[in-house]
Amino acid sequence: MTQDEHKEGVKGMVNPRRYGIERVAYLMMRLSGLGLLAYFIGHIYETSNILRGQVGWDEFMDLISGTEGHIVMSIVIAMCVFHTVNGVRVMLGHGGVGVGTPARPDYPYDPASQNYRHKIGIYSAIVLAAFAMMYGLAVMFGE
Amino acid sequence: MAQVSSMSDGQSSTMKSITLKISRFNPEHDESSQFMEFNVNYEKWTTVLEAILDVKKHFDHSVAVRYSCRQATCGSCGMIINGKPRLACFTKISELDSNVVTVEPMNNFPVIRDLAVKFERLFDTHQKIKPYLIRDDTELESDQKEFLQTPEEVEQYIQFANCIKCGLCNSACPTMATDSSFVGPQALAQAYRYVADSRDKGKDSRLKVIDDSHGIWRCHFAGSCSQVCPKGVDPAMGIQLLRGYMLGFRD
Numbered sequence: 001m002t003q004d005e006h007k008e009g010v011k012g013m014v015n016p017r018r019y020g021i022e023r024v025a026y027l028m029m030r031l032s033g034l035g036l037l038a039y040f041i042g043h044i045y046e047t048s049n050i051l052r053g054q055v056g057w058d059e060f061m062d063l064i065s066g067t068e069g070h071i072v073m074s075i076v077i078a079m080c081v082f083h084t085v086n087g088v089r090v091m092l093g094h095g096g097v098g099v100g101t102p103a104r105p106d107y108p109y110d111p112a113s114q115n116y117r118h119k120i121g122i123y124s125a126i127v128l129a130a131f132a133m134m135y136g137l138a139v140m141f142g143e
Numbered sequence: 144m145a146q147v148s149s150m151s152d153g154q155s156s157t158m159k160s161i162t163l164k165i166s167r168f169n170p171e172h173d174e175s176s177q178f179m180e181f182n183v184n185y186e187k188w189t190t191v192l193e194a195i196l197d198v199k200k201h202f203d204h205s206v207a208v209r210y211s212c213r214q215a216t217c218g219s220c221g222m223i224i225n226g227k228p229r230l231a232c233f234t235k236i237s238e239l240d241s242n243v244v245t246v247e248p249m250n251n252f253p254v255i256r257d258l259a260v261k262f263e264r265l266f267d268t269h270q271k272i273k274p275y276l277i278r279d280d281t282e283l284e285s286d287q288k289e290f291l292q293t294p295e296e297v298e299q300y301i302q303f304a305n306c307i308k309c310g311l312c313n314s315a316c317p318t319m320a321t322d323s324s325f326v327g328p329q330a331l332a333q334a335y336r337y338v339a340d341s342r343d344k345g346k347d348s349r350l351k352v353i354d355d356s357h358g359i360w361r362c363h364f365a366g367s368c369s370q371v372c373p374k375g376v377d378p379a380m381g382i383q384l385l386r387g388y389m390l391g392f393r394d
């Protein structure tokens with residue numbers, strides 16, 4: 001990044017602290033998307049172990065059935081739920097649903113597109129992801 | 144290059160002081176930007192722009208800053224104030240609730256010097272979306288009446304006509320932070336402003352311009368543009384409504 005362009009770069013893009021919960025959701029959406037992509041690739045590798053026969057398959061299943069494997073899986077569950085719920089919110093927004101109606105703005109100019117419906121959607125995605133993660137942990141670690 | 148200066152003459156009883164940190168950068172001879180510090184007195188109504196102009200008047204006249212109207216109308220004095228893009232003339236120091244006020248040039252704009260940035264790209268992208276009414280006939284001919292609109296039709300776009308092209312939205316946008324070719328929230332919101340205008344007949348040509356890999360599809364609805372807009376334009380809303388046209392949800 002050159003001083004000529006004076007771009008904020010990735011550091012600015014991933015900084016979630018300045019612009020409210022919407023920017024946090026933006027960052028989490030990107031991170032969970034990348035995480036799920038990584039999981040998808042890992043999943044293909046994981047299932048391809050069947051080609052090594054019963055022994056190879058069992059070895060790999062032992063690897064992912066440990067504590068670390070369960071924690072990774074619980075994070076995958078959380079990412080999946082957040083990405084799905086927030087994705088529905090964003091897709092509706094992209095179609096112009098729930099972003100408010102154009103009108104003459106009044107001071108202090110609270111943006112109508114950042115309304116309570118979208119905030120509820122973001123917080124719902126976070127809460128549901130947390131619940132799903134805890135449920136997953138409870139199931140995987142048993143009783 | 145840090146420097147501490149203070150101004151105490153003519154101090155009234157209601158005056159307080161802050162440290163004003165100004166980013167200094169001259170591309171002709173500096174490798175990177177550095178901050179200069181000044182102690183500046185302020186009243187509760189003092190704006191950041193007034194503080195910068197005090198510094199220019201009393202300490203260092205070489206500080207480069209662009210400004211004009213001092214009333215949030217011209218859009219000249221956009222800068223990063225305590226980490227967020229704001230208009231310096233529209234930001235009171237007392238509102239910042241900090242003893243240190245840091246001012247830097249807007250992100251995602253090339254720096255001319257210190258706090259002054261180049262607007263060429265913003266104006267280019269603004270021009271690219273054809274910011275004028277497109278139609279075959281004209282209201283300028285003597286036997287023609289003006290193009291009438293109902294109040295409801297005006298409401299559809301008047302909010303977006305408030306844009307003063309200050310560039311704060313482009314500075315806050317996370318896509319602009321990494322994509323040099325992105326058309327940006329300012330131009331996209333203006334595209335919506337004309338597409339939504341019932342007098343305009345150029346919707347298809349405008350949508351064609353923004354239907355690009357660096358166009359509207361790179362907006363991910365982070366909403367930061369709307370949060371920093373000093374005129375209530377709400378570019379995020381305009382962009383999503385515009386995308387509604389492209390996806391066929393709107394006519």
